[in-house]
Amino acid sequence: MITAGSKEELIQDKKSRRKELYGLLGRLPDRNRPIFVKLISREETDEMTIEKLLFDINGEELVPAYFTKPKNTIGKVPVILFNHSHFGQYEVGKDEFVKGRNEMQKPPYALALARAGYAGLCLDMWGFGERHGKAEADIFKEMLWKGQVMFGMMVYDNLRALDYLTTRDDVNTKRIGTIGMSMGSTMSWWLAALDDRIKVCIDLCCLTDYQELIAEKGLALHGIYYYVPDLLNHFTTSQINGLISPRPHFGLAGKLDPLTPLKGLEKIDRNLKEIYKHDGASDAWQLKLYNVGHLETAEMRKDIMDFFKQWL
Numbered sequence: 001m002i003t004a005g006s007k008e009e010l011i012q013d014k015k016s017r018r019k020e021l022y023g024l025l026g027r028l029p030d031r032n033r034p035i036f037v038k039l040i041s042r043e044e045t046d047e048m049t050i051e052k053l054l055f056d057i058n059g060e061e062l063v064p065a066y067f068t069k070p071k072n073t074i075g076k077v078p079v080i081l082f083n084h085s086h087f088g089q090y091e092v093g094k095d096e097f098v099k100g101r102n103e104m105q106k107p108p109y110a111l112a113l114a115r116a117g118y119a120g121l122c123l124d125m126w127g128f129g130e131r132h133g134k135a136e137a138d139i140f141k142e143m144l145w146k147g148q149v150m151f152g153m154m155v156y157d158n159l160r161a162l163d164y165l166t167t168r169d170d171v172n173t174k175r176i177g178t179i180g181m182s183m184g185s186t187m188s189w190w191l192a193a194l195d196d197r198i199k200v201c202i203d204l205c206c207l208t209d210y211q212e213l214i215a216e217k218g219l220a221l222h223g224i225y226y227y228v229p230d231l232l233n234h235f236t237t238s239q240i241n242g243l244i245s246p247r248p249h250f251g252l253a254g255k256l257d258p259l260t261p262l263k264g265l266e267k268i269d270r271n272l273k274e275i276y277k278h279d280g281a282s283d284a285w286q287l288k289l290y291n292v293g294h295l296e297t298a299e300m301r302k303d304i305m306d307f308f309k310q311w312l
Contacts, residue, residue: 005040014243018194021235021243024228025152026143029058033117033163040064047071048114051099055123057160058153064130065161066094068110069119069170076172078118078312079165081157081198082109083180083187084128086223090136093129097122103294104181107303118312119171123161125154125183126225140224150225151190158191166197177312179304181296182206182259186226193243200248200312202304205294207251207287209264211235216261237264238271245272246281248311252300254292265289284311 036056043050048071055063069077075275084096085103097120100108113120124131127139140150166173177200180188185206192201210232213219241249244288249272264301269287276285286307 002183006051017239018243020202021240022194024231024234025155026147026149026229028152028156029060031156031159031275033059033090033158035167037164043156044071048111050110055161055164057157057164061131063123063157064094065120065121065123066098066110067119068114070114070117073117073170076170078175078177079121079171080109080113081158081162081165081176081191082113082120082122082306083178083184083191084122084125085181085185086128086183086225087222089228090128090132093124093132094122095129104296105298109179109219112301112305116308118177118308121161121165123157125148125157125187137224141271146278149228150211151228151280154187155190155194159195162191162195162197173197175312177202177308180204182294183223183225189241189244189249192247192249193240196247198247200250200308201244202250202252202307204252204300204304205254205257205264205298206259207237207241207253207268208260209267211236212261212264212267215263216258218258218261222258236271238275242275245275246279246284248307249286250304250307251287252303253287253289254294256291256293259294262289 038054040052040054048068051067053065053067055065057063084093098108098110100106110120125252143150165171176198178188178191178198181204181205185203188201188203192198225226253265255262272285276282290300
């Protein structure tokens with residue numbers, strides 16, 4: 001049960017729990033180290049501007065990224081931090097954002113967001129896209145030896161990307177959202193849980209209850225990056241996602257998706273409904289299930305864009 005408390009106590013509790021969650025992510029670079037960014041190229045299409053950027057974010061390896069925005073925009077625009085998926089296709093990475101992929105709808109999200117008036121940013125995560133080369137398992141094992149956590153380093157890069165977005169004079173820092181599918185879905189709810197500068201969170205096809213995943217013997221279905229040491233001694237999936245409340249959060253999942261056991265989705269939904277009700281924002285949490293597996297449908301895409309329009 002959720003205990004009663006003042007608004008100040010609730011805010012402080014979430015702040016301390018965010019600190020605890022961040023502390024599970026291993027030895028991370030200095031959160032305040034300088035960020036250096038180089039503009040590699042700028043392309044104008046009929047509908048948007050695409051900047052290719054190269055970040056020095058973490059001090060270990062450079063991070064390529066795409067920043068997009070609607071063409072001929074004036075002033076500050078809302079922005080979506082887009083998190084690419086996995087699918088074992090390590091060469092894709094951030095290209096998913098601008099070129100799309102077979103498991104997702106057309107047009108690619110960069111163009112869909114630009115048409116709706118949003119800018120977007122997507123990084124190559126560790127081991128993907130232009131950072132592809134070293135095997136995921138090798139990255140995970142080497143980091144483990146160093147006291148690092150692969151998912152923690154991924155989260156760190158994206159939090160620093162959020163820091164970068166707040167420095168741009170064409171971004172409305174009060175209107176920042178995040179979205180992703182599969183691995184990107186998990187990244188979205190972790191980022192929103194850790195940083196309340198994200199005002200709207202949408203996760204697509206990877207809101208997974210850890211205990212139900214174990215019960216259904218589904219651990220092998222997720223990549224090794226996914227596993228954060230000692231996490232289950234501190235947090236459930238619902239407790240992590242509860243840190244997003246009262247900010248708007250939309251989860252979309254397939255009833256036939258083995259990566260997100262149905263019993264787990266039902267458990268998360270019950271828990272988050274209680275948390276959001278307690279925080280006075282019952283309408284800001286939504287979970288919608290679709291009769292599909294691990295993919296994005298046209299209905300999902302419409303629901304996603306409608307949610308952004310409503311809340312961001």
